[in-house]
Amino acid sequence: MKVAYTYNMKRGDSEETQDPPGSKAESQAEWDDAETVQAVVDALGERHEVIAVDAADHAYETLRDTRPDIVFNMAEGATGPCREGHIPAMLEYLGLPYTASDPLTLNICLDKARAKEILAYNGLPTARFRVVSYKNFSFNSLHYPLVVKPLYEGSSIGIRNDSLVRTRQEMKERVSWLLDSYREPALVEEYLPGREFTVAILGNGDQARALPIVEIKFDSLPAGVNPIYSYEAKWIWDDCSHPLEIFECPAQLRPELKEEIERTCLQAYRVLRCRDWCRIDVRLDALERPHIIELNPLPGILPRPENNSCFPKAARAAGMSYNQLINTVLDTALQRYGMM
Numbered sequence: 001m002k003v004a005y006t007y008n009m010k011r012g013d014s015e016e017t018q019d020p021p022g023s024k025a026e027s028q029a030e031w032d033d034a035e036t037v038q039a040v041v042d043a044l045g046e047r048h049e050v051i052a053v054d055a056a057d058h059a060y061e062t063l064r065d066t067r068p069d070i071v072f073n074m075a076e077g078a079t080g081p082c083r084e085g086h087i088p089a090m091l092e093y094l095g096l097p098y099t100a101s102d103p104l105t106l107n108i109c110l111d112k113a114r115a116k117e118i119l120a121y122n123g124l125p126t127a128r129f130r131v132v133s134y135k136n137f138s139f140n141s142l143h144y145p146l147v148v149k150p151l152y153e154g155s156s157i158g159i160r161n162d163s164l165v166r167t168r169q170e171m172k173e174r175v176s177w178l179l180d181s182y183r184e185p186a187l188v189e190e191y192l193p194g195r196e197f198t199v200a201i202l203g204n205g206d207q208a209r210a211l212p213i214v215e216i217k218f219d220s221l222p223a224g225v226n227p228i229y230s231y232e233a234k235w236i237w238d239d240c241s242h243p244l245e246i247f248e249c250p251a252q253l254r255p256e257l258k259e260e261i262e263r264t265c266l267q268a269y270r271v272l273r274c275r276d277w278c279r280i281d282v283r284l285d286a287l288e289r290p291h292i293i294e295l296n297p298l299p300g301i302l303p304r305p306e307n308n309s310c311f312p313k314a315a316r317a318a319g320m321s322y323n324q325l326i327n328t329v330l331d332t333a334l335q336r337y338g339m340m
Contacts, residue, residue: 002069003050004050004063005041011056033302043327044327047327051068053071063091081152085106102275104273116189118272119271122271125291133185148171149178157231162174192283196281197215197290199265203332204336210265211311211314212250212318217246217247221244247308280294280296281296312325
């Protein structure tokens with residue numbers, strides 16, 4: 001079978017020690033490095049002919065001319081709030097099957113507020129929030145502390161250690177900084193003080209299942225920092241040469257809480273109409289009730305264990321190798337299309 005693999009690859013020297021807003025390191029944080037691209041090509045190549053397609057390099061023409069049997073899509077896109085839907089929209093226009101969610105689901109999940117609105121409408125717990133687009137805003141309906149983050153970003157982009165604010169003045173300053181730095185609305189949501197987890201979901205329909213739950217252990221962060229999974233925590237303090245012991249998988253959970261987290265995540269997966277796979281971030285409130293933070297229907301898949309990539313970590317805990325994970329996702333999509 002001829003399988004195309006679509007991706008965005010990090011380019012040039014993206015090593016900037018302070019990673020200011022809009023730096024190359026930060027702007028490409030969602031993209032895959034050369035090692036990851038090669039690892040996916042090698043995994044798919046165990047069973048199929050592989051065509052590697054960089055989404056930034058004449059992707060439409062390549063897909064149109066090569067006509068693969070199916071596309072393994074990991075392209076995050078480059079610009080705009082609908083960027084994750086660009087390649088899947090092309091694929092649908094060309095009539096080509098592909099892995100993972102469709103453009104609508106990808107774009108909704110990238111817009112954190114729209115996703116939270118849909119979750120809340122369907123009775124799923126998520127922190128109360130407001131969206132702020134202008135500096136001269138006013139509301140008093142949320143309880144401090146609050147977390148301020150960009151509306152349309154992933155990979156902890158725009159979420160810094162001081163994104164956790166405790167006063168109205170801090171909140172207004174952080175919103176103003178974010179509006180100036182990222183030129184997009186800010187999501188302001190109530191901080192949930194409990195433990196944080198990420199849950200890898202694999203499959204479709206009644207076959208969808210949660211892999212072993214990963215817990216984020218904030219006590220592994222430098223002393224005095226805020227207990228949030230910030231950009232610093234993900235990309236600066238946690239380095240593959242000196243990885244933090246920041247994740248525990250499987251997470252140590254009471255059976256009832258484990259079941260509640262898994263049930264909540266599977267419900268969110270179905271409500272947002274995710275397909276094939278997705279990683280879902282969850283945090284507990286003060287009463288240990290799980291709340292959905294966000295859904296990541298194009299999860300990160302760094303291949304080396306020391307890279308602390310959560311979906312491969314959960315797969316390893318479930319007894320799957322990296323190559324088995326990649327090919328399981330492909331097979332899941334093939335089954336969905338009736339192609340195997």
